Amino acid sequence: MSLLEIENVTRRFGGLVAVDGVTTRVEAGELVGLIGPNGAGKTTLFNLISGFTPLSAGAVRFKGEPIQGLKPHRIAARGMSRTFQNLRVFPNMSVFDNVSVGAVGAMGQSAFAAVFGRRARADAISARTWEALERVGLGGVAEDLAANLSYGKRKYLEIARALAMKPELLILDEPAAGLNDSETADLARFIRSLNGEGLSIMLVEHDMNLVMGICSRVVVLASGRKIADAEPAAVRADPAVLEAYLGVDE
Amino acid sequence: MSEFVRGRLVPLLVLLVVFALVPYGLAKFGKGYFFQVAQLVLIYALLAVSLHLVTGAAGLLHLGHAAFYGVGAYVAALLGTEMKLGFLWGLPAAGLAAAALAFVVALPTMRLVSIYFAVATLAIGQMIHTVLLNWVAVTKGPNGVMLFSGITLFGTPVKSPIAIYFLVAGLVALSIWVLHRLSHSYYGNALRSLREDDQCADAMGVDTVRLKIEVFTVSAFFAGIAGALWAYTTGYVSPGDFGFNTSILVLAMIVVGGLGSLPGAIIGAALLILLPEVLRGVGDLRNVMVGIVMFVSILFLPRGLLGEVSALSLVRRGFGLKWGAAPSDREVGWR
Ligand SMILES: Nc1ncnc2c1ncn2[C@@H]1O[C@H](COP(=O)(O)OP(=O)(O)OP(=O)(O)O)[C@@H](O)[C@H]1O
Ligand SMILES: [Mg+2]
Numbered sequence: 001m002s003l004l005e006i007e008n009v010t011r012r013f014g015g016l017v018a019v020d021g022v023t024t025r026v027e028a029g030e031l032v033g034l035i036g037p038n039g040a041g042k043t044t045l046f047n048l049i050s051g052f053t054p055l056s057a058g059a060v061r062f063k064g065e066p067i068q069g070l071k072p073h074r075i076a077a078r079g080m081s082r083t084f085q086n087l088r089v090f091p092n093m094s095v096f097d098n099v100s101v102g103a104v105g106a107m108g109q110s111a112f113a114a115v116f117g118r119r120a121r122a123d124a125i126s127a128r129t130w131e132a133l134e135r136v137g138l139g140g141v142a143e144d145l146a147a148n149l150s151y152g153k154r155k156y157l158e159i160a161r162a163l164a165m166k167p168e169l170l171i172l173d174e175p176a177a178g179l180n181d182s183e184t185a186d187l188a189r190f191i192r193s194l195n196g197e198g199l200s201i202m203l204v205e206h207d208m209n210l211v212m213g214i215c216s217r218v219v220v221l222a223s224g225r226k227i228a229d230a231e232p233a234a235v236r237a238d239p240a241v242l243e244a245y246l247g248v249d250e
Numbered sequence: 251m252s253e254f255v256r257g258r259l260v261p262l263l264v265l266l267v268v269f270a271l272v273p274y275g276l277a278k279f280g281k282g283y284f285f286q287v288a289q290l291v292l293i294y295a296l297l298a299v300s301l302h303l304v305t306g307a308a309g310l311l312h313l314g315h316a317a318f319y320g321v322g323a324y325v326a327a328l329l330g331t332e333m334k335l336g337f338l339w340g341l342p343a344a345g346l347a348a349a350a351l352a353f354v355v356a357l358p359t360m361r362l363v364s365i366y367f368a369v370a371t372l373a374i375g376q377m378i379h380t381v382l383l384n385w386v387a388v389t390k391g392p393n394g395v396m397l398f399s400g401i402t403l404f405g406t407p408v409k410s411p412i413a414i415y416f417l418v419a420g421l422v423a424l425s426i427w428v429l430h431r432l433s434h435s436y437y438g439n440a441l442r443s444l445r446e447d448d449q450c451a452d453a454m455g456v457d458t459v460r461l462k463i464e465v466f467t468v469s470a471f472f473a474g475i476a477g478a479l480w481a482y483t484t485g486y487v488s489p490g491d492f493g494f495n496t497s498i499l500v501l502a503m504i505v506v507g508g509l510g511s512l513p514g515a516i517i518g519a520a521l522l523i524l525l526p527e528v529l530r531g532v533g534d535l536r537n538v539m540v541g542i543v544m545f546v547s548i549l550f551l552p553r554g555l556l557g558e559v560s561a562l563s564l565v566r567r568g569f570g571l572k573w574g575a576a577p578s579d580r581e582v583g584w585r
Contacts, residue, residue, distance in 0.1 A: 071452070073455050073457050076452075076453055088447050088450045090443055091446065093446060100583065101443040101451060101456065102455075103436070104440050105454035109437045111437055111464060114432050114438070115428050119585050122584055126583035142582060161454065
């Protein structure tokens with residue numbers, strides 16, 4: 001059984017088929033790249049997996065159980081967390097409080113517990129928040145407002161918030177967008193090290209080098225269809241990919 | 251002075267003023283009128299703090315808060331006059347009735363976003379107000395309800411103004427403490443995440459719709475408690491006190507004090523109740539002057555007299571956490 005199984009997943013927007021019968025999977029511990037030209041349906045596929053967009057057809061199974069039709073927070077609670085392509089941090093909250101939402105979202109704190117609860121739960125949430133913050137190296141700016149962070153740091157903040165949920169599968173939508181080459185290289189190392197600790201990751205990226213460099217398998221979408229699903233070297237040599245994607249790029 | 255002491259100082263000072271200085275002054279110099287003003291400040295502080303939870307923290311623009319205040323007041327007054335049920339029954343019943351009504355209207359409303367939600371709460375407020383005004387058989391319509399029985403605790407009537415004041419102050423303090431725990435905790439962080447980006451909060455595992463319904467209901471519960479306190483202390487409720495104007499007044503309090511700031515809500519309530527009283531001497535111009543003060547304060551302090559960021563760090567120190575003192579110290583967060 002794979003960690004995530006995507007089976008014949010389809011999504012139509014009116015006449016447009018944004019994702020068209022895609023079947024693939026993520027094995028536990030894998031780092032899978034998802035690439036494709038603009039408008040290929042990558043973000044839509046992420047939205048389908050994470051419950052933000054309902055499926056038109058097909059099935060998604062996470063840890064062997066069907067998750068299509070579940071609300072995003074239910075899917076998140078099962079151990080999948082995501083980031084967004086257009087950076088979505090909570091701007092008027094401190095960095096610490098931003099990350100704590102991931103921890104409290106996963107661990108829960110009821111109104112009753114907030115009022116009368118003992119400290120143990122709150123302290124556990126604090127500890128988990130710190131752990132995630134320090135994992136991405138933002139411990140030193142914990143008290144700053146998220147809005148005042150640099151763009152690059154906000155990217156890490158978003159990842160820290162997702163990590164605070166202690167997910168089994170992390171899906172990242174273009175984490176390197178807007179970063180310069182050295183920042184991208186740092187991010188690549190960071191994603192690799194997360195994966196090295198056993199976290200399964202699915203990564204959408206425009207930056208071919210990043211994906212080819214760190215992923216063990218690459219899925220290629222074009223116009224909503226899967227045109228390749230193989231190791232980086234094989235994908236690079238695939239004529240269909242060259243035509244659909246690399247051909248456009250180079 | 252340690253951070254802990256400094257953080258504890260402000261709430262201690264406030265409690266000292268509310269429970270010692272004010273009652274002392276009232277007993278010594280005050281007449282009935284000053285007691286009314288002091289109680290009004292307390293009741294509006296509770297209204298403002300309960301609205302803070304929904305509008306300031308969770309970011310839901312609520313334009314009908316006064317209606318739940320009114321429901322609480324009428325439930326307390328009618329239970330007292332019609333069913334001879336005293337304070338100990340009337341007070342929780344008022345809160346629960348307001349909460350139950352809020353829960354029912356929240357179920358369909360909470361899926362609405364931004365301005366649509368605001369308009370829906372406006373409509374709910376107007377509807378409840380119209381019912382209070384026109385359901386003459388039950389609410390006595392525009393004449394209002396007289397509650398002669400006052401407050402009775404365990405069979406003993408509480409008559410002395412100072413005892414009533416302490417009772418109101420105690421209940422308001424207890425209620426605000428509960429709201430403070432909700433706002434200043436990880437639960438509160440989840441509320442603020444709704445305001446910032448509720449879709450994103452959803453992706454973090456926060457059940458956004460449920461949380462919104464919950465916070466709307468809890469807020470109405472305390473508005474209902476405030477209404478009951480109003481009914482018991484003034485002995486008279488009429489629809490005029492629970493209309494749109496009152497909702498807007500409470501909204502103005504939390505904005506002037508600092509949207510998202512719980513201490514700010516208390517400051518705003520005190521300011522907007524006391525200012526017109528202080529300005530009584532200038533006659534008809536006083537409402538204009540109150541307007542000018544509000545306008546100027548928003549112009550120069552758009553984040554309020556005590557904005558959210560400063561309020562949160564102040565409160566954190568009150569928890570004994572070192573927020574704002576030692577960066578990257580692990581002693582931050584909530585307890
Ligand atoms: N909510 C929506 N309503 C209508 N059409 C949509 C919607 N979301 C996406 N689309 C369309 O679906 C197609 C796939 O979009 P998607 O955002 O998934 O592409 P992408 O691969 O993520 O592209 P990019 O690399 O630019 O992020 C596009 O043609 C887009 O216009
Ligand atoms: Mg995209």
